[in-house]
């Protein structure tokens with residue numbers, strides 16, 4: 001059975017409408033129908049359907065009402081139809097606008113739910129690096145010496161032979177220069193030189209004393225270079241901390257007391273320090289400091305029996321060179337050797353770190369293998 005044409009597609013003649021009352025009830029019917037269709041609108045596409053069905057220029061309900069009811073109606077009814085149509089149009093316009101606003105708000109609200117940051121989710125993991133073990137050991141040593149009044153200074157890695165050797169009482173013919181297989185720089189013709197990569201941090205002793213009058217108490221962390229072939233205990237670049245204390249009344253006792261304090265702070269209270277005579281051109285007397293072996297507790301015997309592998313049964317491990325500053329050095333920096341005295345030491349950091357952390361190959365410091373680095377977060 002064909003669906004009957006809706007009433008707004010038919011004229012009043014076809015519908016048999018002649019009275020104003022009939023007009024009112026026709027419009028009331030349309031309005032009810034519009035309201036129920038509007039109520040069913042839930043999203044943008046059904047809203048567009050509603051708008052086109054009612055406001056469409058060619059075949060929307062209001063256009064059909066205009067064409068079929070208003071235009072052909074008798075002059076007596078035209079006023080009533082016109083007024084009712086205006087009223088209906090205002091209602092339809094307002095409702096369609098209201099539905100649009102509420103659908104947009106709803107869409108926004110649901111988009112907000114979708115995009116909301118879920119704070120309970122685990123965050124993006126951004127790995128944070130840590131200080132290299134060498135840097136950590138530097139820091140530990142700096143902290144220990146800072147706590148007893150030393151300040152931290154630095155110096156250049158490229159030096160003149162004067163600072164690296166001569167001012168440290170190592171004249172050109174001195175055989176000790178042979179110990180330091182030095183890297184000299186290839187300089188362009190005519191450039192002032194020679195220049196070299198410092199073989200130790202001791203030249204910073206000279207720089208410091210040139211700049212400051214006593215009392216001087218400094219430590220100098222830094223890189224040093226020697227023409228060594230790489231193996232488990234050698235590297236062409238390694239790290240030192242130089243120490244220098246000069247004042248009017250510094251004794252050998254102050255010197256050994258300071259070193260003793262450092263060794264206990266660094267390795268632990270139970271560790272003892274001892275010194276043996278040694279030789280450096282810029283210290284007199286010169287000593288070599290040893291610490292009681294931290295692996296066998298200074299007994300020389302391994303826990304499992306037999307000689308301790310780390311100290312080779314000696315009970316002592318060689319730590320670093322030091323001594324009272326040779327008066328000849330003061331001559332180079334215009335200090336009066338009769339009025340001042342002091343001590344100096346030069347600690348090999350890589351070696352110290354290897355001892356403290358049981359590392360048996362210096363090369364791991366420079367390979368940057370994260371499996372090694374991560375063990376020292």
Ligand code: PHE
Pocket residue numbers: 199200201202242243280283321322323344345346347
């Ligand atoms: N500069 C010496 C070296 O590198 C160590 C040292 C420093 C010794 C200060 C005595 C005093 O071997």
